[in-house]
Amino acid sequence: MAEIATQVEQEKEPLFGKKERKLLIDPINDNNPITVQVLGICSALAVTTLVDKAFVMAIAVTFVTAFSNLAVSFLRKGMPKQIRMIVQLVVVAFLVTVVELVLKAANYPIWKELSVYIGLIITNCIVMGRLEAYAMANKPWRSFLDGVGNGLGYGVILIMVAAVREIFGKGSLAGFKIIGNTPEYLIDSTQNAFFSWYMPNNLMVIPASALFVIGIIIWVQRSKNTKLVDVS
Amino acid sequence: MGDLLNIFIKSVFIENMVLAYFLGMCSFLAVSKSVKTAIGLGAAVVFVLTLTVPINWFINEKILGPNGLFGMDLTFLRFILFIATIAAFVQLVEMVVEKFSPSLYNALGIFLPLITVNCAILGGALFMVAREYSIGQATTFGFGSGVGFMVAIVVMAAIREKIRYSAVPPALRGLGIAFIITGLMGIAFMSLMGINPGNYMQHH
Numbered sequence: 001m002a003e004i005a006t007q008v009e010q011e012k013e014p015l016f017g018k019k020e021r022k023l024l025i026d027p028i029n030d031n032n033p034i035t036v037q038v039l040g041i042c043s044a045l046a047v048t049t050l051v052d053k054a055f056v057m058a059i060a061v062t063f064v065t066a067f068s069n070l071a072v073s074f075l076r077k078g079m080p081k082q083i084r085m086i087v088q089l090v091v092v093a094f095l096v097t098v099v100e101l102v103l104k105a106a107n108y109p110i111w112k113e114l115s116v117y118i119g120l121i122i123t124n125c126i127v128m129g130r131l132e133a134y135a136m137a138n139k140p141w142r143s144f145l146d147g148v149g150n151g152l153g154y155g156v157i158l159i160m161v162a163a164v165r166e167i168f169g170k171g172s173l174a175g176f177k178i179i180g181n182t183p184e185y186l187i188d189s190t191q192n193a194f195f196s197w198y199m200p201n202n203l204m205v206i207p208a209s210a211l212f213v214i215g216i217i218i219w220v221q222r223s224k225n226t227k228l229v230d231v232s
Numbered sequence: 233m234g235d236l237l238n239i240f241i242k243s244v245f246i247e248n249m250v251l252a253y254f255l256g257m258c259s260f261l262a263v264s265k266s267v268k269t270a271i272g273l274g275a276a277v278v279f280v281l282t283l284t285v286p287i288n289w290f291i292n293e294k295i296l297g298p299n300g301l302f303g304m305d306l307t308f309l310r311f312i313l314f315i316a317t318i319a320a321f322v323q324l325v326e327m328v329v330e331k332f333s334p335s336l337y338n339a340l341g342i343f344l345p346l347i348t349v350n351c352a353i354l355g356g357a358l359f360m361v362a363r364e365y366s367i368g369q370a371t372t373f374g375f376g377s378g379v380g381f382m383v384a385i386v387v388m389a390a391i392r393e394k395i396r397y398s399a400v401p402p403a404l405r406g407l408g409i410a411f412i413i414t415g416l417m418g419i420a421f422m423s424l425m426g427i428n429p430g431n432y433m434q435h436h
Contacts, residue, residue, distance in 0.1 A: 038407065041257035042351045082327065085319040085348055093312045120351060122315055125258040128349040206422070207254045211415030215408050222403035 027153030040126035054162035062151025069147035169204030243376030256352030270389035274382030285374030
C-alpha cells in the first residue's frame with residue numbers, strides 16, 4: 001500500500017516537469033524579482049556600474065538564494081514560528097560567508113570591489129522574500145529551483161542595467177572600450193574610434209541613474225507584457 | 233547638545249538613508265502606495281532604529297570590542313551578531329505588540345517582519361560603527377535616520393497619490409514612475425550632501 005502511494009506521488013511529480021520549468025522561467029520575465037516583486041533594489045543600484053561586477057554579484061546571489069531555499073525548506077517543519085527569522089538569517093549569513101571566502105580566494109580584485117555588497121546579500125530582500133514566500137511552504141527540490149530561477153531573474157536585470165550604465169558612463173563594455181575616444185586617439189588622431197565624439201556621461205555613474213534605467217526597463221517590459229500593467 | 237542636534241539634522245536631511253545612500257529601497261518602493269501605510273511603516277522603522285542602534289552599540293563595544301567581555305577583538309562576528317540582534321528584536325517587538333495591543337498589531341500588519349530585511353536598519357548599525365559614535369550620538373543617529381526614512385517614504389507616498397491623476401503612460405504607471413521619481417529625488421538630495429551644519433554652528 002505504502003509502495004503504491006509513493007509511486008503515485010512520483011508519477012504526479014516528475015523530477016523536472018512543466019511546473020519545475022515554470023519555476024525556472026517565470027522569474028526571468030513574468031515574475032521578475034526586481035521589476036515585478038520589487039525585491040533586492042539596494043544592491044541593484046550599487047553594483048551595476050560595471051558589467052563584470054554585476055555578473056559576479058548575480059552568480060553569488062543565485063548561489064545564496066538557491067541553497068538557502070533548499071536548506072530552509074528542509075528545516076521548515078522543525079522550526080518554531082517565533083524564531084524562524086533568526087534561523088533563516090543564520091542560514092543565509094552562513095552561505096554568504098562561504099561565498100565571500102570563496103570569492104576572496106578565487107578573484108581578489110573583484111572581491112575587493114564588491115566586499116561590502118557581498119556581505120549585504122544577507123539583507124538582500126530577494127533571499128528573505130523567497131524564503132518567506134516560497135521555501136517555508138514548499139518541498140526542497142522545488143524551493144531550490146525557485147531560488148535558482150529568482151537568482152537568474154535578478155541577474156538578467158542586473159547585467160542589463162550594468163551594460164547600459166557602463167556603455168554610457170564609461171564608454172566600455174565588460175572592460176573593453178567601445179564608444180568614445182581611446183587613449184591612443186589622443187596620441188595618434190588618425191586612429192579614430194567608433195563614435196569618437198562621445199563624451200562619457202558622469203550621470204550614469206551615480207546610483208540615481210540605475211533607478212532611471214530600471215524604470216525604463218519596467219516601462220518596456222510592461223508595454224510588451226500588458227498583464228503586468230498596474231491598474232490602480 | 234549642539235553636537236547631538238547636528239547629528240540629528242545631518243541624519244534626517246543631509247545623509248538621508250533612502251535618498252542619499254539608497255538603503256532600504258525595497259520597502260520604500262513597495263509600501264509607498266498610500267500615505268497612511270507609509271506613516272505606519274515609517275513609525276515602525278523609527279522605533280526599531282532608535283532601539284537597535286544603541287543595542288548594537290553595546291554589543292559592539294562591550295562584547296565584541298577589545299575592552300569587552302572576552303577581552304579580545306571579536307569584531308569579525310559583527311555581521312552575524314548585528315543581524316541576529318535585529319531579527320530577535322523585531323520578533324520580540326512583534327510578539328509584545330501582538331500580546332498587548334492587537335489593534336496596533338493589525339494596523340502594522342506585515343510591515344513589522346519586513347523591517348528585519350530593510351537594509352537601512354543594518355546600514356544604521358554599520359554606519360554607527362564606522363563613524364565611532366558614543367552612546368548618546370548613536371541613539372540620536374538611530375532616531376534621526378528613522379525620521380529621515382519616515383520623511384522620505386511619506387513624501388514619496390504623497391507624490392504617488394497625486395500622480396495617479398496625471399497622464400502617465402499606462403505601462404509606466406505605478407512601479408515604473410516610482411523608480412524615476414525616486415531617482416529625481418535622489419539627485420535633489422545629492423545637492424545637500426556637501427552641506428555641513430557643524431561649520432554653520434561654529435561661525436555663529
